[in-house]
Amino acid sequence: MIKAGIIGATGYTGAELVRMLSAHPDVELTVITSRQYEGKKISDVYPALSGRSDLVCEAFDPKTFCEQVDIAFTALPHKIPMGIVPDLLERGVRVVDLSADFRFRNVADYEAWYQPHTAPELSENAVYGLCELYHDEIQHARVVGNPGCYPTTILLALVPLLKAGIIRAEGIVSDSKSGVSGAGRGLSLGSHFCEANESFKPYKVDGHRHRPEIEEVLSAAHGDGVEVTFIPHLLPATRGMLSTIYCTLAEGKTEEDARQVLESTYADRPFVRLREKGMMPDILHVQHTNFCDIGLSSDSRNGRLVVASAIDNLLKGASGQAIQNMNIMAGLDEKAGLL
Incomplete structure (x- = not known):
């Protein structure tokens, strides 16, 4: 059983991840974080998740978070993931990032459209997570940049x-x-x-x-x-x-x-x-x-x-594709939790 955590669980893509990972046959969703809703159950933020997950949103702490997970989903605005992903990797956690921070091999292109990159060496070695076209590379990736919708x-x-x-x-x-x-x-x-x-x-x-x-x-x-x-x-x-x-x-x-x-x-x-x-x-x-x-x-x-x-921009365009990437990275059935 793979232990998964979501950093930024209360946006639309984060909530979709909670919904699908809670029902995934090979995954235990162990921890979710949110700055805005720290201390609240995810089912209080999204009542539709009642009966699916009663996890409480926590503040993000790298040490305690990484002790509970094998793989992390960073469902955060651009710029924030590049500041925390290096620490996750150092602690042995693999990452699927749903922002744009690790989608570009050419860091200069990212910086021209977003902001200066603080982890360029990771960006250059991240795998672009378009599952149908980069399956083999995703299998061995430590960090996957989930594509835009x-x-x-x-x-x-x-x-x-x-x-x-x-x-x-x-x-x-x-x-x-x-x-x-x-x-x-x-x-x-x-x-x-x-x-x-x-x-x-x-x-x-x-x-x-x-x-x-x-x-x-x-x-x-x-x-x-x-x-x-x-x-x-x-x-x-x-x-x-x-x-x-x-x-x-x-x-x-x-x-x-x-x-x-x-x-x-x-x-x-x-x-x-x-x-x-x-x-x-x-x-x-x-x-x-x-x-x-x-x-x-x-x-x-x-x-x-x-x-x-x-x-569907929230699924194949974001959270569904992120779980598909996780399945490939973990050697699971690519369809697990998605059909």
């Missing part, structure tokens, strides 16, 4: 196609949409009900922090620099995310070639579902699951390929 939709759709030379690296456009839970539990005007209900709008059009994350992974897959146009939008929905990606087929390549590559890549991967020809993903069909649904369509007039990809 938008990047998960885009990278699962595009990396195999770029690697196989099915699409061109130039001119990729992703028109992506997320439910408001993607903004987190903290208060902000844009996620208030009256602002988001019956509304639909793009945001951060001049540059979103997920763009360099997407470009770094695509560039590694392609073997050369890849730039994308990435435009996020806010949906009037609680959860769910869909990216509609426009790219150009390489000379002589077809939609059927793209479909065969995706089918081959994900044939043995339990959480990627390729929609049948003529069908496109729907966020309704992936909500509350760890699945990523992908659909394809092409326009023979201009050689364009449209790839659509949908996930």
Whole structure:
């Protein structure tokens, strides 16, 4: 039985981790932390967890925390994990970090979009936790940088196609949409009900922090620099995310070639579902699951390929993928606790 702990258990992703780890057949959730709700039961913060977990939120203390866990989930805002993960590793605890702190191999890219990095040597050696594409590396990782939600939709759709030379690296456009839970539990005007209900709008059009994350992974897959146009939008929905990606087929390549590559890549991967020809993903069909649904369509007039990809942003886009990473790291059934 693996002993797991969550640092930052009272945000949306932390609460999802509590819910799923409490029911995981191979895990004992031993400790959860929260600065804001120290001393309160998690079921008092989230009444839906009543009967699932009555753990009390504790203040984070590295020594006592590490004495109780084999693996830690850091469900914290960017910048905080880089300050505590080195201590966790020194005490023999493996880490799945849900912030952006350990997603970038190129620390300069992280620092350009976030802030100075205080543990660059760890960032350079961390494994990017996109389970379907980096399974073997994740198995041996000490620290995994859990991917962002938008990047998960885009990278699962595009990396195999770029690697196989099915699409061109130039001119990729992703028109992506997320439910408001993607903004987190903290208060902000844009996620208030009256602002988001019956509304639909793009945001951060001049540059979103997920763009360099997407470009770094695509560039590694392609073997050369890849730039994308990435435009996020806010949906009037609680959860769910869909990216509609426009790219150009390489000379002589077809939609059927793209479909065969995706089918081959994900044939043995339990959480990627390729929609049948003529069908496109729907966020309704992936909500509350760890699945990523992908659909394809092409326009023979201009050689364009449209790839659509949908996930639940709180699960495959965050906590579900984090547990999938833990399963791989621990040598468990990858599906454990997720189906």
